[in-house]
Amino acid sequence: MTPAWHRLEAHASSPVKRHFLHGLALLDRTSYYAILVAMGVMTALVSAQVFARYVLGTSIDSADELSRLFFVWAIFLAIPHGIKVGIHVGIDALVTHFPEALQRRLAQLMAWIGAAMMAALFWISLGAVASKWQELMPTLPITAAVFYIAVLVCAGHGCLHLIAQALGLEPLPSAPDRRGGTPS
DSSP states (O other): OOHHHHHHHHHOOSHHHHHHHHHHHHHHHHHHHHHHHHHHHHHHHHHHHHHIIIIISOOOTTHHHHHHHHHHHHHHHHHHHHHHHTOSOOOOTTGGGSOHHHHHHHHHHHHHHHHHHHHHHHHHHHHHHHHHTTOBOSSSSSBTTHHHHHHHHHHHHHHHHHHHHHTTSSOOOOOOOTTSSOOO
8 A cells, every 4th residue: 555545544543434445545546547548548549540531541430439438538537536636726815814724624614515516416417327328329339328427437436535525534635825836
């Protein structure tokens, strides 16, 4: 295990919390490698399509659709990793003037609100997957729901990270200090 994992494990006093963190770390690692595969396949498809068009004078019928699918999956798999480390857009002009304890409480409250929104997105995307399941992609015999499954996975994974932050199992993302850097 990494030093970061040992720090997180130290926060988890109960076996349930440790299992939750271990499962979340496994999900992170799995999605990380899935992102690498998706980006690699997308790059190979686009390169092959360019080669086929400009060198061979032909086209790969499903290349555009598949490259878009892998791009969507890479983006939605990456969003929870951004949530984990706090690289999402945030406006903290007012909050930085509050005492540090209040800033932490507000960050926990926002994590709970974000988790509720991700849970709602999970539920809505579950309905979208069900409604799109019968539709096929135009150039492939694959359900069009695979685009919405990426949103479903993102919402569930992101919700877990927000719950971990709200419970104090993961460190809350730090706000940049007034000099433009991040606190150490």
